[in-house]
Amino acid sequence: xxxxxxxxxxxxxxxxxxxxxxxxxxxxxxxxxxxxxxxxxxxxxxxxxxxxxxxxxxxxxxxxxxxxxxxxxxxxxxxxxxxxxxxxxxxxxxxxxxxxxxxxxxxxxxxxxxxxxxxxxxxxxxxxxxxxxxxxxxxxxxxxxxxxxxxxxxxxxxxxxxxxxxxxxx
Amino acid sequence: xxxxxxxxxxxxxxxxxxxxxxxxxxxxxxxxxxxxxxxxxxxxxxxxxxxxxxxxxxxxxxxxxxxxxxxxxxxxxxxxxxxxxxxxxxxxxxxxxxxxxxxxxxxxxxxxxxxxxxxxxxxxxxxxxxxxxxxxxxxxxxxxxxxxxxxxxxxxxxxxxxxxxxxxxxxxxxxxxxxxxxxxxxxxxxxxxxxxxxxxxxxxxxxxxxxxxxxxxxxxxxxxxxxxxxxxxxxxxxxxxxxxxxxxxxxxxxxxx
Numbered sequence: 001x002x003x004x005x006x007x008x009x010x011x012x013x014x015x016x017x018x019x020x021x022x023x024x025x026x027x028x029x030x031x032x033x034x035x036x037x038x039x040x041x042x043x044x045x046x047x048x049x050x051x052x053x054x055x056x057x058x059x060x061x062x063x064x065x066x067x068x069x070x071x072x073x074x075x076x077x078x079x080x081x082x083x084x085x086x087x088x089x090x091x092x093x094x095x096x097x098x099x100x101x102x103x104x105x106x107x108x109x110x111x112x113x114x115x116x117x118x119x120x121x122x123x124x125x126x127x128x129x130x131x132x133x134x135x136x137x138x139x140x141x142x143x144x145x146x147x148x149x150x151x152x153x154x155x156x157x158x159x160x161x162x163x164x165x166x167x168x169x170x
Numbered sequence: 171x172x173x174x175x176x177x178x179x180x181x182x183x184x185x186x187x188x189x190x191x192x193x194x195x196x197x198x199x200x201x202x203x204x205x206x207x208x209x210x211x212x213x214x215x216x217x218x219x220x221x222x223x224x225x226x227x228x229x230x231x232x233x234x235x236x237x238x239x240x241x242x243x244x245x246x247x248x249x250x251x252x253x254x255x256x257x258x259x260x261x262x263x264x265x266x267x268x269x270x271x272x273x274x275x276x277x278x279x280x281x282x283x284x285x286x287x288x289x290x291x292x293x294x295x296x297x298x299x300x301x302x303x304x305x306x307x308x309x310x311x312x313x314x315x316x317x318x319x320x321x322x323x324x325x326x327x328x329x330x331x332x333x334x335x336x337x338x339x340x341x342x343x344x345x346x347x348x349x350x351x352x353x354x355x356x357x358x359x360x361x362x363x364x365x366x367x368x369x370x371x372x373x374x375x376x377x378x379x380x381x382x383x384x385x386x387x388x389x390x391x392x393x394x395x396x397x398x399x400x401x402x403x404x405x406x407x408x409x410x411x412x413x414x415x416x417x418x419x420x421x422x423x424x425x426x427x
Binding site for chain 1: 225368387388389391392393394395397399406
């Protein structure tokens with residue numbers, strides 16, 4: 001999904017995609033070329049991207065890839081969908097915010113929707129805590145504190161979106 | 171299994187028509203040349219516990235003060251039970267505040283010279299109750315809030331959590347229609363704060379009291395029925411999440427990807 005999003009930004013060669021991905025999202029875990037081409041092949045098969053003609057020089061990385069309308073729709077739907085509120089989803093949130101800013105999509109409204117989803121889950125956990133036994137309390141607390149950490153990140157990010165957008169679009 | 175319907179309270183429209191007890195319509199309020207509220211609207215349902223969230227300086231406390239008739243907005247309307255609070259004269263407005271509203275603030279603001287039970291009895295005494303009767307009613311709150319034995323203590327002789335529970339008793343003793351709570355756990359640690367919120371929401375549910383709860387803490391807001399976010403002086407309505415992931419958020423299963 002991330003590669004598809006990057007393709008919406010501009011038609012790219014596999015090599016450019018890898019470089020962009022590593023720059024924005026890699027964080028010490030660079031993408032393998034094989035993975036890039038396998039993903040592009042799958043996306044092409046599903047009609048989400050189309051490949052341009054091979055250019056002189058040959059080889060798989062001499063093809064430029066374009067996102068299709070179906071691909072754009074998929075990026076759109078993915079960004080707007082809230083992630084299931086649970087610990088350890090920060091990477092997904094981070095990716096969505098950066099992609100939304102790169103594409104000029106409404107990052108703030110995605111964050112708002114996610115905040116509402118998180119709070120809804122926190123209400124459920126609070127209710128569970130009040131109705132359940134001691135064990136439920138400890139489990140619910142664990143979830144509540146982790147979701148709260150996400151929410152703090154969401155709030156800080158929302159407050160800094162302008163700066164982040166500048167940074168990302170440079 | 172109809173959890174979804176019950177929890178959709180964060181959509182503003184739910185409480186607007188039926189059973190709306192308190193409402194702000196497009197209210198505007200500035201302090202000098204600094205705008206605090208720029209057309210804020212919210213409707214609070216009878217018996218609802220509403221969390222008002224937002225960054226510092228967003229206007230959430232100003233919104234609470236306008237809803238409670240402490241501040242008069244520069245524009246827009248505030249309605250309590252169909253009555254205009256914003257156009258009401260000072261005296262009837264104070265009387266209404268005393269008779270219908272209860273308050274809890276971040277720092278309990280107990281009167282240090284008075285004992286705990288005298289502090290709790292204050293709203294009743296101010297409303298003209300006889301002293302013995304007021305103290306008797308005040309005392310009844312102590313066991314309810316886990317404060318047995320502290321009736322004669324002064325605020326310096328209690329922990330922060332205890333003092334805050336005394337303040338909560340004072341806010342509820344006159345059986346208000348609406349309890350306004352401004353960061354009621356703000357000065358407490360997690361455990362003491364949780365105790366206050368447990369008791370506050372249980373008592374409010376018990377008496378059918380409507381609660382307007384200003385907080386920046388998500389774990390406190392999670393005690394409410396729904397939340398609104400105040401940002402730059404307006405109330406942000408949250409866009410509904412796509413159906414698939416909303417279902418997932420209710421823990422009923424993972425939404426398809």
